[in-house]
Amino acid sequence: MVNETRVEGDLGWMLGASFRAYAKAAGHLLSDVPGGPRGYQILTAATSDTPANQGTLAQQLGIDRTVLTYLIDDLEAAGLVERRPDPADRRQRRIVATDKGRTLWEERQTALRTLESRLLSVLGDDAGTFQSLLCTLARHLNSTDHTIDLCQVAEDLM
Amino acid sequence: MVNETRVEGDLGWMLGASFRAYAKAAGHLLSDVPGGPRGYQILTAATSDTPANQGTLAQQLGIDRTVLTYLIDDLEAAGLVERRPDPADRRQRRIVATDKGRTLWEERQTALRTLESRLLSVLGDDAGTFQSLLCTLARHLNSTDHTIDLCQVAEDLM
DNA sequence: TATTGTTATACTCTATAACTATA
DNA sequence: TATAGTTATAGAGTATAACAATA
Numbered sequence: 001m002v003n004e005t006r007v008e009g010d011l012g013w014m015l016g017a018s019f020r021a022y023a024k025a026a027g028h029l030l031s032d033v034p035g036g037p038r039g040y041q042i043l044t045a046a047t048s049d050t051p052a053n054q055g056t057l058a059q060q061l062g063i064d065r066t067v068l069t070y071l072i073d074d075l076e077a078a079g080l081v082e083r084r085p086d087p088a089d090r091r092q093r094r095i096v097a098t099d100k101g102r103t104l105w106e107e108r109q110t111a112l113r114t115l116e117s118r119l120l121s122v123l124g125d126d127a128g129t130f131q132s133l134l135c136t137l138a139r140h141l142n143s144t145d146h147t148i149d150l151c152q153v154a155e156d157l158m
Numbered sequence: 159m160v161n162e163t164r165v166e167g168d169l170g171w172m173l174g175a176s177f178r179a180y181a182k183a184a185g186h187l188l189s190d191v192p193g194g195p196r197g198y199q200i201l202t203a204a205t206s207d208t209p210a211n212q213g214t215l216a217q218q219l220g221i222d223r224t225v226l227t228y229l230i231d232d233l234e235a236a237g238l239v240e241r242r243p244d245p246a247d248r249r250q251r252r253i254v255a256t257d258k259g260r261t262l263w264e265e266r267q268t269a270l271r272t273l274e275s276r277l278l279s280v281l282g283d284d285a286g287t288f289q290s291l292l293c294t295l296a297r298h299l300n301s302t303d304h305t306i307d308l309c310q311v312a313e314d315l316m
Numbered sequence: 317t318a319t320t321g322t323t324a325t326a327c328t329c330t331a332t333a334a335c336t337a338t339a
Numbered sequence: 340t341a342t343a344g345t346t347a348t349a350g351a352g353t354a355t356a357a358c359a360a361t362a
Binding site: 021 | 164165169173174176179181183184186187199203205218219270272273274276278280281288294295300305308312315316
Binding site for chain 4: 317318319320321322323324325326327328329330331332333334335336337338339
């Protein structure tokens with residue numbers, strides 16, 4: 001190995017470098033979607049059969065609730081999603097994709113899948129394995145309980 | 159699966175969610191290192207036998223060169239690294255860890271390894287496989303050539 | 317003239333706090 | 340009183356451009 005460097009063994013570096021490369025490429029592909037990749041993720045959630053309210057969405061996407069307001073404002077202004085007051089609790093707004101939003105989402109989803117397989121192509125036959133493991137990890141880490149746990153572990157290690 | 163949602167199948171979401179969780183936990187562990195996890199990564203590179211110059215470092219860590227200047231300023235002020243002019247080209251500065259920096263790095267490196275294995279523990283026996291695949295992916299994506307390639311792919315897909 | 321790194325400045329992004337409305 | 344969402348504002352983080360030193 002020629003350009004071996006120590007940082008490349010760091011999990012944080014691996015995750016960061018992969019995420020940056022993905023975000024850059026996806027940013028190009030989604031440049032005309034308000035909010036870019038993040039706007040697309042909101043759109044993805046909004047096409048779900050069980051649309052989330054903003055608080056849930058913010059937690060899931062790792063976005064501050066105040067920032068999410070602006071992102072949804074832009075998506076709504078572009079006619080891609082709409083805020084629907086929850087009949088059961090009128091404080092909450094369910095974020096639902098419009099027909100225009102669904103159409104755009106489906107189109108970009110296909111392109112993104114192609115981009116993803118290109119990104120992972122270096123892994124060859126193991127790409128599926130990787131994606132499966134990463135999904136397990138991400139879902140696990142994203143649950144609120146584990147986030148707190150991990151910070152506690154970090155504190156204890158100091 | 160109860161809380162199944164569509165975003166969780168998105169590679170960008172998986173990478174982002176994992177990275178955020180890592181950064182949050184590592185941020186606690188490295189809160190007293192100037193620059194946090196990023197400062198630690200610089201320190202890691204600075205403990206290498208072949209210390210990098212700032213331009214190389216910026217590219218490798220995905221940091222703007224002007225931002226890197228401030229980060230190194232803080233690490234240098236804390237006595238953890240020093241800037242050594244490259245004898246062969248006096249424009250370049252090699253970033254080298256001091257003894258104090260090496261000691262701190264070794265201490266935190268041990269703690270971080272523990273944190274990492276806790277983070278990956280949900281993957282069980284596949285944790286090693288995952289780490290190996292992620293390393294391959296990150297190294298591949300971080301090479302400048304492939305970054306350009308991927309953006310080209312993204313453009314073509316639009 | 318081109319490149320490495322620095323500095324000053326402006327910009328973007330994010331988070332804090334205060335507010336409205338519902339519960 | 341507590342919670343969901345919004346808004347205004349301040350703060351952190353980042354990038355652009357001009358600069359000095361070296362090649």
